[in-house]
Amino acid sequence: MLKIYKSLESGPLKELNLKTLEKGAWINIVSPTPYELKVVSNLTEVEPDFLRSALDDEERSHIDVEDNSIMVLTNLPITRAPEAYDTLPLAIILTSEYIITVCLEDTHVISEFNQHTSSTFRTFKKTRFLLQILYKSATYYLRYLRQIDKLSDEIEIKLRESLQNREILRLLELQKGLTYFNASLRSNAAVLDKLMRIRLNHSVQGIIKVYEEDEDLLEDVIIENKQAREMGDMYSTILSRMADTFSSIMSNNLNLVMRFLTAVTIILAIPTAISGFFGMNVAIPFADNPLGFLYVSILAIFLAGCCAIFLWRRNMF
Template sequence: MLQIYKSLESGPLQELTLKTLEKGAWINIVDPTPYELKVVSNLTEVDPDFLRSALDDEERSHTDVEENSVMVLTNVPVFRGEDSYDALPLAIIVTDEFIITVCLEETPVITEFNERTSRLFRTYKKTRFLFQILYKSATYFLRYLRQISKLSEEIEDQLRHDMKNSEILRLLELQKGLTYFNAAIRSNGAVLDKLLRMRNNTSLTPILKAYEEDEDLLEDVIIENKQAKEMVEMYSKILARLADTFSSIISNNQNLVMKFLAAMTIILAIPTVVSSFFGMNVPVPFADNAHGFLYVMCIAFSISIVSAYVLWHRDMF
């Protein structure tokens, strides 16, 4: 999918096509075809490798600089549903005339920039728009981390009452999401630090024109990313300890069940031993007694009761 927009001076977005492409436009590419990549590369004179960099879902955040373009590859958060979270690479390419975004999927970070919010950004202010996208990504990391925190509390409450496998699997899914977020936020932090150093690079001034308010926005992005980094580390430790705690509880419950079954086995084995003793094909007590069976049963149950009391006293039940 390929969409082209350009902000008008009055605020609204104007939708363009490849034939009506103008300077200052924003080209948004989602899961592109080879033809779309080739056309955009020819029209914007951007290195095709820049456009393809975000199509590898394992690509780490980094920046690349060419003579006429700067590519910032960042990882953005994605909510998959059913307690599943992930991070996807998003390439933001800034040239003298255009800003291009490339991603494998449509993400809320990009969809936030639409006709409804068009007065909050300008596509022709490319550097500021770049920082706004990075800021939006950081805010979504924070939003999803708060969701994970609430979900983990919900799972903890349910596990306190009933330890179901489904709840433990949900906990595992959240841990996977935090692992992806942790890797993405760390690599994004390295990119932001590099952008902070690049802002004073005079060779990139024609491409990344940073004004004072833009620099303030970049600093806000760095602060938000650091906060997300601290939160993901804290929540990762909490979930890890939560999983260890419930693992210990499950193991302890299993030991209690095994101890109970062992005690019951001992108690049930006593009548079997007694009846086997009196069932031998040799002269035994009470063999000629009319109430012999009753006596044997009383002996067996008496020994079983005494054994049960001893086991209960030793906390086997």
Template structure:
């Protein structure tokens, strides 16, 4: 899908034909659309295809008449009927009079610009537009990190009540999301540092403060990711140890009960052998059956008391 936007009378409008100062958004474009855009605006096809590869790394490539900026953006994906978080690449191609964005999905990073919800946004101010996109991207990371923190608290509360594998799996999924975020944010940090040195991207004095804000937001997202990742790792290990300890307690209790119950079993087994009554205690006594049961109970109770004193019950 190809959408074209342009600022007209300080408002963003979707138009049919690209003009000078336009923004061309490619959302999960087809192979035909990519080739058409590449030929029409003299852009390398591989540079337009690069953001469509989920494994593509963040970078900046400077060509003669355009610059490619590739960054990772956060996204929501559904697995097992639940929402989890990951990252996908997004490409920004800046030419002399236009700006192109390429992404696999319709991301909230760009939809806010399309809907005109970003203040002081003009499609023809390309440098500021790039910085605004990067700022929105870092802010979206922070937003998703807060959601992950809340989800981890909810899972932790569930684990206090019901220590099941499902909750531990959810914690592992959240940890996986944080690993994706950490890797992507660090790659984006390298891109931001290189962006300061790219001569093709003009650094206007009024945009300097915005660039500083972008770098600060990205660093804050990295710090939050590291903190939440450490907390989640500690929580997962703690609850895994608790579950393992509870299992050990149950196994110890069952082993103790088995030992106590084995005493009357051994006595009854001895009396159940096909032996003569001579030499068998209480064999000729009319109350012998009762005596054997009482003897078994006495021994079992004595062993149980010993185990109780050793805190095995």
């Protein structure tokens, strides 16, 4: 899917196409076809590798600079399911005339920039638009991290009541999402650091023009990303320790059950042994006594009771 927009001076977005492409337009490409990539590359004179870089879902965040364009590849937070979190690469390419975004899927971050929010951004202010996308990505990281924190609290309460495999698997799913987030936030931080440096490079000032307002926005992006990293590290540590704690609890519960079953087995072994002894086809005590069965039963119960009391005092129950 390929959409082209340009902000009007009055605020609303003007939708364009490849034939009416204008300077200052935003070219948004989602899950592109090879034909779309080729056409956009020819029209904008952008390296085809720049356009294809976001099509590898394992690609890490980085910045590439060419003579006439800069490619900022960042990782966005996404949700695969209500409790399944992941990241997805987004390539933001700046040229002297256009800003291009390429992604494998339509994400919440890019969807935030639409006709309803068109008054908050301008496509022809490319550097500021780039920073606004990065800022929106950082805010979504924070939003999803808070969701993970709430879900982990809910899982902890349920695990305190009953240790079930379903809750343990939910916990592992959140841990996996946090691992993706932490890795992406670290690489995004490296991108922001490099962006801080190259903004002063004279060779790219024709593409990236940083004004005072943009400097403030860049600082806000760095602060938000740093906060998200700290939250991610903290929640990851909490979930890891929670998983270890409940694993220990499950092992301890299993040991208690095994100890109880062992004690019951020992107690039941006593009447079994006595009944086996008196059931032998040889001369035995009480063989001719009409109350012999009662005596044997009382003896078995008495010895089993003594064994049970002994084990109870040894905390086997």
